[in-house]
Amino acid sequence: MSIKEQRKQAIIAMVDRVRHCLNEGINIDSIELAKRELMKLCEQWELFPREDFPVPSDEQPELFFHIYEDPVQEYSLYVYSALPGQAYRPHNHGNSWAIVAAIEGMEIHSLYRQAGYSSTVEWVTDIIVKPGTAVSLLPGGIHAIQSAGDCPLLHLHFYGKSFEIQGERTEFDVKTGQAHHLTLDENNLSYIIDARH
Numbered sequence: 001m002s003i004k005e006q007r008k009q010a011i012i013a014m015v016d017r018v019r020h021c022l023n024e025g026i027n028i029d030s031i032e033l034a035k036r037e038l039m040k041l042c043e044q045w046e047l048f049p050r051e052d053f054p055v056p057s058d059e060q061p062e063l064f065f066h067i068y069e070d071p072v073q074e075y076s077l078y079v080y081s082a083l084p085g086q087a088y089r090p091h092n093h094g095n096s097w098a099i100v101a102a103i104e105g106m107e108i109h110s111l112y113r114q115a116g117y118s119s120t121v122e123w124v125t126d127i128i129v130k131p132g133t134a135v136s137l138l139p140g141g142i143h144a145i146q147s148a149g150d151c152p153l154l155h156l157h158f159y160g161k162s163f164e165i166q167g168e169r170t171e172f173d174v175k176t177g178q179a180h181h182l183t184l185d186e187n188n189l190s191y192i193i194d195a196r197h
């Protein structure tokens with residue numbers, strides 16, 4: 001069986017287990033169980049060779065390979081391949097939960113809390129995502145990302161919905177206290193490669 005076919009089977013099995021974890025509702029406990037399932041998939045690093053997910057170039061320093069979406073668009077998995085140095089300001093993923101786990105490379109996820117209904121956010125804690133660790137966000141959860149170290153990143157990003165259907169995302173400017181609302185579409189998703197088939 002090819003690596004691609006083995007990967008596909010491992011992903012489908014992982015999604016089945018995660019669906020079971022989240023069946024009763026999405027909360028801190030159930031998303032933690034789902035996170036562990038994604039971490040187990042990362043341990044099968046041989047299923048994610050650099051031949052299939054190459055280190056990107058300086059011209060396009062990050063790529064999302066969209067490798068799985070279930071038939072009713074409830075579970076969506078991406079391989080994130082990036083050069084060191086990428087950073088994202090605090091943002092949520094619309095109405096989707098999110099889990100990020102590492103195969104190679106390290107980044108710091110800073111978790112924030114929204115101050116009431118205001119556009120300001122308060123830092124809560126930092127979580128280092130590197131091989132053997134992961135981070136999860138409930139729907140509406142806010143994180144900022146800063147890559148760390150000099151190793152290119154190979155991470156798995158797992159969402160309740162694909163980027164295109166996560167709904168309106170909010171990004172927060174910590175310095176100005178302003179919030180920016182945007183919907184991801186083909187204009188700002190040019191770094192995604194459809195590798196679902």
Ligand SMILES: [Fe+2]
Binds near residue numbers: 143
């Ligand atoms: Fe994010």
